[in-house]
Amino acid sequence: MSKNKPLGRKLRLARALKSNSPVPAWVIIKTNGKFRYNFHRRDWRRNDLKV
Known part of the structure; x- marks a missing residue:
């Protein structure tokens, strides 16, 4: 991918990057283990990505 990319694509890539994190430990504790895994994780x- 080129270094210079349109702002819209850059924002979509940034959003995908932020949503790719695991579930925090305090959320697992607070929900009594109901949310253990982030189903939107992506490798x-x-x-x-459909960007």
Whole structure:
């Protein structure tokens, strides 16, 4: 991907990057283990972004 990219694509990539984090430990404790795993986790090699 080029270094210079449109702002819209850059914002979508930033949003995808932020939403790719695991569930915090305090959330697992607070929900008594109901939310253990982030189902929206994405691996850069296995999954493709529709950006």
